[in-house]
Amino acid sequence: MTVYAIIGGTGLTKLDGLTIKAALHIDTPYGAPSAAVLRGDYAGREVLFLARHGHPHRIPPHQVNYRANLWALREAGAKAVIAVNAVGGIHSAMGTGHFCLPHQVIDYSYGREHTYFEGELEHVTHVDFSHPYDAGLRHKLSSALTAEHCAFSNHGIYGCTQGPRLETVAEIARMERDGCDIVGMTGMPEAVLSRELALPYACLALVVNPAAGKSRALITMAEIERALDEGMDTVKAVLARVLAS
Known part of the structure; x- marks a missing residue:
């Protein structure tokens, strides 16, 4: 039986x-993960849970130890990873409260430890990253969102920026020209590290605000927190359906 790991954003x-x-407080060759890996039962199924930003929420996106997080989850027995991400909406369909299951990613981040294959290697290793998100996991999430009668898109391109600041209007305009549908700060290198560890990985993205320039109003943390509060019950219901399937 597949043991799912859920990374909470x-x-x-x-x-x-x-x-x-x-x-589980797991030591890794890459340092400490963001938090303890919690092993327990959810929706009648064994599951692993890790808070990406720590608990309490204290680690900014560019300082998350992504390598330690994924390594710890694998050591704890994870066989697949579902990542929950709060994102901004770029495409007109991606309004606040909308869900997206991205099928592609563009990485605009920099300076992050983004691979396990470095240092004194016996040989150079390249992984195929043509399709960064696992099709089977995305299908399960899509079925769960449909059952919950959620507004969602089962395709989308996730643009990952550095953070912790939000993007400028010009940056979002460039990302839109590049084809990005949503913007977040934590999608990479999480996805590629999962691939390097041979862990199937999918992203459940909740749109919590319009991206810069997509609304006349300024983006406020109050708006984002309200959207998070309203969307998390649905996120939990979706995760329960996937785990029970």
């Missing part, structure tokens, strides 16, 4: 309804 630093059996 902003708004999901804990998974309500998770019956915790163990909090």
Whole structure:
């Protein structure tokens, strides 16, 4: 039976309804993960949970130890990873409260430790990253969102920026020209590190604000927090359906 790992982003630093059996403090060759890996039961299924930004939420996107996080999840027994991400909407369909299951990613981040294949290697290793998100996991998430009667898009291009600041109007305009539908700060290198560890990986993205220039109003944290509060119950219901499938 597949053991799923759930990586919770902003708004999901804990998974309500998770019956915790163990909090695993795992040492990795890459340092400490963001938080303990929680092993427990959720929706009648064993699951692993890790808060990407720590608990409490304290680690900014560019300082998350992505390598340690994924390594720790694999060491804990994860066989597949579902990442929950709060994002901004670029495409007109990606309004606040909309869900997106991206099928592609463009990485605009920099300076992050983005691979396990470096240092004193015996040989150079390249991984195929043509399709960064696992089709089977995306299908399960799509079925769960449909069952929950959610507004969602089952395709989209995720543009990953450095953070922690939000983007300028000009940057979003460039990303739109590049084909990005949503923008976030944590999609990479998480996805490629999962691929290097041979862990199927998919992203459940919740749009929490219009990207810069896509609304006449300024982006406020109050707006983002309200969208997170309204969307997290749906996120949890979707995760429960995937785990029960």
